[in-house]
Amino acid sequence: MCLADAPNAGHPRVCKLRPFASPNWQAETGEWIIIRTAWAQTSCAPLEAIVATYTLDGRTLEVVQSACEFNSDLDLWQIDFRALSHPLRNGDHAISTTYFFPEEVVGAPAGTTSSFSTTLTVTKRGH
Numbered sequence: 001m002c003l004a005d006a007p008n009a010g011h012p013r014v015c016k017l018r019p020f021a022s023p024n025w026q027a028e029t030g031e032w033i034i035i036r037t038a039w040a041q042t043s044c045a046p047l048e049a050i051v052a053t054y055t056l057d058g059r060t061l062e063v064v065q066s067a068c069e070f071n072s073d074l075d076l077w078q079i080d081f082r083a084l085s086h087p088l089r090n091g092d093h094a095i096s097t098t099y100f101f102p103e104e105v106v107g108a109p110a111g112t113t114s115s116f117s118t119t120l121t122v123t124k125r126g127h
Contacts, residue, residue, distance in 0.1 A: 015120075025095075025118060028125040033085040035061070037097060039106060040076040044068035046103035047079040053098045054083040061085060093120045 015027035016034050027033060035054055039047055047068050054061045061083035071078040081097075098115040101108045108114060 025120045027088070027120060027122050029090060029122055030087050030125055031122075032087055033120065035083045035085070035095060035097070036080060037099075038078055038080045039099075040071060040074050040078040041106050042076060044077045044079070046101070046105045047077060049102045050079070050081075050105060051100040051102070052081040053100075054081075055094075055096045055098075056083075056085050056088075057093050088120070088122045090122055090124055093122060095120055 014034055015025075015031040016036065018036055033056075035056075037052070039050060041047060048065075050065075052063045052065065054063050063081050063083050066080040066082070068077050068079045070076075094117065096115060096117045098113060099108075100113045101110060104110045
């Protein structure tokens, strides 16, 4: 189940979806969807070279890449990729994330591509 923040002073609810964590997710109508993945390793340059593409029901979403920052909990450098989707209608929605690695990253050889797919099921709020 997608974790949703409680409404805050009239702001919309947000469903935070992490594709690597589960193959299936659930949200309610009216929730904005944030798709987020993170990569970490011992240096920033290879992370900053990653090209991320996210699709929702076959439509490409704009992906925002964070600045590379040191994560002291992991003792590694980390970069996040995020995309925002407007609230969706009831039903199943296909989400795909694809990463192209121009340089070796976390065991992925340079020049390779990795893809992950997940399903987001949207139900009517309160059901």
